[in-house]
Amino acid sequence: MPGSSGSIWAIAGYAIGTIQVVLIDWVRARTSHRSHLRLIRAELRRLQGIHAKFGWRNDGPGSSVIPKPPDLTATFLQAVAAADFHLTDEHEDDNTQQGLLELMDACTVLQYHHREAVERSLESKKEKDGKKALELWLEAKDLADAYDETMDRAQQSISTALDDMERRLREASWLRQLHRPLGKLPPGHNPSTLPDPIASKK
DSSP states (O other): OHHHHHHHHHHHHHHHHHHHHHHHHHHHHHHHHHHHHHHHHHHHHHHHTOOOOOOOBTTBOSSSOOOOOOOOOHHHHHHHHHOOGGGTOSSTTOOHHHHHHHHHHHHHHHHHHHHHHHHHHHHHHHOOSHHHHHHHHHHHHHHHHHHHHHHHHHHHHHHHHHHHHHHHHHHTSHHHHHTSOOSSOOOOOOOOOOOOGGGSOO
16 A cells, blocks of 8 residues: 555654664764773873872982972863763773772872972971971971872872773774673672872871
């Protein structure tokens, strides 16, 4: 019947259109994900290059060079928030996004320790009372040590995150995504999170 033939073609056209929309969305989601991963990787590489420490001694700084504290850009935070990590997660409870956000906490604490250590050091140089000057210097040294310890932990997390970004970029390839299982991912274990930097001595 002519009417039936027209309905079949209409249904077929609708199905083809739907498939095209789904395919375009699938491609866009993975293209966007790879873009976010590359941006996060670039930011992590930048952070990895900011690793200088105070290394102060009990008898003084030993150098007039002051390390630059790391910071996270708004672009990094936007990429972490926007990335659909589930597309390249290894298991259902993958906590990569949490770990990346914890780097923000570490950077905040590093900036605090840096600022306070430098201020105490300057105060100790201006102080006329020898005993008070020594107290201020020891406080500065403790803060500088806390900075160095937190920097070590942060760099370990950055290195781990970079390895994960490389793995995710491989997983985000078209071929691997086509063979990626749908639905819920298998269970797995996360690496330990970054220790609470607030617990560092001050």
